[in-house]
Amino acid sequence: MFIKRCPRDKSGKEHVYWQVVESCRTRRGSRHRVVAYLGELSPGEQRGWARLATLLDGRAAAKAHQLALFPEPEQADPVPDQVDVVVQGIRVGQVRDFGDVFLALALWRMLELDTLLEHDLPRGQEEVPWALMACILTIARFLDPSSELHVEDTWYLRTALPELLGVPAEAVTDSRLYRTLDVLLALKSMLQGHLAARQGELFRPRHDFVLYDVTSTYFEGLAEGNRRARRGYSRDHRPDCKQVCIGLVVTPEGFPLGIEVFAGNRGDVTTLEEIVETMEARYGRAERIWVLDRGLVSEANLAFLRERGARYLVGTPKALLRRFEQALLGREWAEVQDGIEVQAHPSPDGTETFLLCRSADRREKERAIHERFVRRIEAGLVRMAGRLERARRRLDRGAAERQVGRLLASNSRAAGAFQVRVEETPDLRGGLRLAWSREPTWEAWAAASEGCYLLRSNVTDLRAADLWRTYTQLTDVEDAFRTEKSELRVRPIWHQLDRRVEAHILFSYLAYALWKTLQAWMERAGLGRGVRTVLEEFARIKAVEVILPTSTGRELRLWCISQPDADQRALLDRLGLVLPRRLRRPTWVTHLQDLDPPCSLDF
Numbered sequence: 001m002f003i004k005r006c007p008r009d010k011s012g013k014e015h016v017y018w019q020v021v022e023s024c025r026t027r028r029g030s031r032h033r034v035v036a037y038l039g040e041l042s043p044g045e046q047r048g049w050a051r052l053a054t055l056l057d058g059r060a061a062a063k064a065h066q067l068a069l070f071p072e073p074e075q076a077d078p079v080p081d082q083v084d085v086v087v088q089g090i091r092v093g094q095v096r097d098f099g100d101v102f103l104a105l106a107l108w109r110m111l112e113l114d115t116l117l118e119h120d121l122p123r124g125q126e127e128v129p130w131a132l133m134a135c136i137l138t139i140a141r142f143l144d145p146s147s148e149l150h151v152e153d154t155w156y157l158r159t160a161l162p163e164l165l166g167v168p169a170e171a172v173t174d175s176r177l178y179r180t181l182d183v184l185l186a187l188k189s190m191l192q193g194h195l196a197a198r199q200g201e202l203f204r205p206r207h208d209f210v211l212y213d214v215t216s217t218y219f220e221g222l223a224e225g226n227r228r229a230r231r232g233y234s235r236d237h238r239p240d241c242k243q244v245c246i247g248l249v250v251t252p253e254g255f256p257l258g259i260e261v262f263a264g265n266r267g268d269v270t271t272l273e274e275i276v277e278t279m280e281a282r283y284g285r286a287e288r289i290w291v292l293d294r295g296l297v298s299e300a301n302l303a304f305l306r307e308r309g310a311r312y313l314v315g316t317p318k319a320l321l322r323r324f325e326q327a328l329l330g331r332e333w334a335e336v337q338d339g340i341e342v343q344a345h346p347s348p349d350g351t352e353t354f355l356l357c358r359s360a361d362r363r364e365k366e367r368a369i370h371e372r373f374v375r376r377i378e379a380g381l382v383r384m385a386g387r388l389e390r391a392r393r394r395l396d397r398g399a400a401e402r403q404v405g406r407l408l409a410s411n412s413r414a415a416g417a418f419q420v421r422v423e424e425t426p427d428l429r430g431g432l433r434l435a436w437s438r439e440p441t442w443e444a445w446a447a448a449s450e451g452c453y454l455l456r457s458n459v460t461d462l463r464a465a466d467l468w469r470t471y472t473q474l475t476d477v478e479d480a481f482r483t484e485k486s487e488l489r490v491r492p493i494w495h496q497l498d499r500r501v502e503a504h505i506l507f508s509y510l511a512y513a514l515w516k517t518l519q520a521w522m523e524r525a526g527l528g529r530g531v532r533t534v535l536e537e538f539a540r541i542k543a544v545e546v547i548l549p550t551s552t553g554r555e556l557r558l559w560c561i562s563q564p565d566a567d568q569r570a571l572l573d574r575l576g577l578v579l580p581r582r583l584r585r586p587t588w589v590t591h592l593q594d595l596d597p598p599c600s601l602d603f
Contacts, residue, residue, distance in 0.1 A: 004032065015040060079556060079586045089549035098160040098561060099541025099568070104139040105164060106577060107514045111198050120187060128171050133180040136161060136172060141511040143535065145489035148177040160543040163559055163583040181503035188506055193282055195513045196257050203520045205251040209470055211291045212275055213477040214268045217491040218243040226498045230264035236491060244493070246505060247271050249279060254476040255516050258282065259509045261502050268295045273304055280308075289313055289459055291474055306458065313457040313471055320454050324356055328448045333358065336465040344464040355455040355467055363451025370446055373414035380407045381420065381436050391430025397422055400432055416442040483515055484508055487532065525574040537568055543583060559583035
């Protein structure tokens with residue numbers, strides 16, 4: 001139960017009426033039921049209702065919401081420039097997070113998202129501009145990613161953003177945050193184009209190569225209202241949950257260029273045409289090279305890229321290595337890095353280049369994997385052979401062969417290393433014997449191909465070493481996905497509606513843009529790439545409420561910024577940031593106990 005403000009416009013003048021309402025659930029969802037009509041309230045009645053609310057519900061958050069619901073009376077006497085302070089009564093009130101939100105707000109303004117949204121978001125009768133609500137949601141996702149309810153109930157109340165942005169805590173409600181998701185989604189394409197252009201101005205990333213990959217993120221709940229929520233291949237190892245797939249395009253430095261949401265059961269290979277057309281519509285059909293993992297490659301996709309005049313550098317299925325068996329055994333390798341060797345082989349028609357790569361570290365890893373699976377198969381065959389020998393009744397040969405098949409299928413990485421036979425023999429009571437031998441051709445191929453992989457490109461004006469180095473930058477997409485999932489916690493998704501899910505992912509994209517901007521800013525300042533470390537250092541800078549008793553009997557409120565230590569001063573100096581000494585001007589304190597007594601109430 002709570003007090004609700006109901007403004008009405010009569011003859012060009014606004015009248016404010018008040019109601020006592022409670023939330024109740026109906027077949028159509030959550031609704032407000034009016035308990036009592038209060039009508040227009042005088043200032044004394046407003047203070048009485050506010051005080052009653054704090055007596056009925058002692059939670060600090062509810063107290064702040066109900067008190068701030070009624071406008072405070074305007075102070076007829078502003079704080080003078082000079083006032084006598086009673087030193088003995090000075091005390092500290094609230095302590096709020098300041099340093100990290102101050103840094104995040106600087107990033108938001110560095111990317112000029114504030115001016116963009118103020119200009120392009122629709123303006124209506126909203127109490128809080130949508131641009132400010134979008135800023136709050138993005139900073140929350142960047143610093144303390146959680147639900148919109150957490151932003152309203154906990155996070156926003158403990159930060160200095162109400163003082164920095166001028167948006168009071170009672171204005172940041174879950175319904176307003178949800179509406180912000182809906183409003184900003186309409187600007188998705190424009191936001192992505194703006195961020196790419198602005199980060200290009202600030203850091204000059206390369207756009208001749210674009211890196212694309214797909215990941216997935218899962219839902220908590222049934223997500224019945226989302227047509228794209230489906231079960232499919234889960235990169236999060238949650239096949240029990242519905243999911244959506246996310247396609248992300250980045251520059252070689254990891255700056256985001258675009259993000260799209262696909263159905264959870266959609267194959268990666270089917271998303272490429274849509275992404276290429278979207279990027280070309282947004283940025284033009286400039287000559288760029290698409291760098292793709294082998295999961296996105298098919299002959300149809302490559303033909304699609306060639307038809308559009310696009311160039312590509314892609315991974316290939318390992319089965320294609322068989323075409324280069326003789327080259328694997330040869331010695332004409334060129335070392336491009338310690339432990340990395342390559343060979344370039346043009347295609348017969350000269351339109352493509354196949355780049356054969358060999359990694360010493362990868363060879364050791366694959367050799368260990370093969371040996372582990374070989375030992376598993378051998379141990380399984382020994383156990384099965386013992387069971388056949390000890391059998392006391394006639395066994396079915398087909399059932400025994402199926403057991404062998406299951407054993408090899410569960411260890412498929414080394415299944416070709418063995419020739420296994422189930423033989424009938426009258427010497428045993430079960431009538432069956434298991435015989436196996438090692439396959440030398442498989443062992444020879446494994447020894448030659450371990451640590452090798454094949455790249456394919458229609459780029460003919462780059463050296464083999466440059467092609468290899470470019471392909472390895474696909475790790476920037478993987479790093480972006482890792483940041484989205486671990487640092488920005490895009491998963492799991494609690495929203496159930498299609499548009500809310502897409503908007504949730506869009507705000508994660510905006511938060512990732514802030515993350516990459518800070519990372520590039522740090523690298524330029526010689527601070528490395530440890531974004532989380534810098535955020536934790538800034539988070540130790542607090543805004544402190546200081547209460548100053550005066551000789552007049554009244555008290556002043558100051559919001560002061562804690563002094564940074566030596567490490568924090570060094571960070572601020574490298575980044576070129578200057579902390580303010582105080583937030584806003586001093587104000588007089590109005591105490592709850594000084595308010596008029598509550599009016600009499602009849603229920």
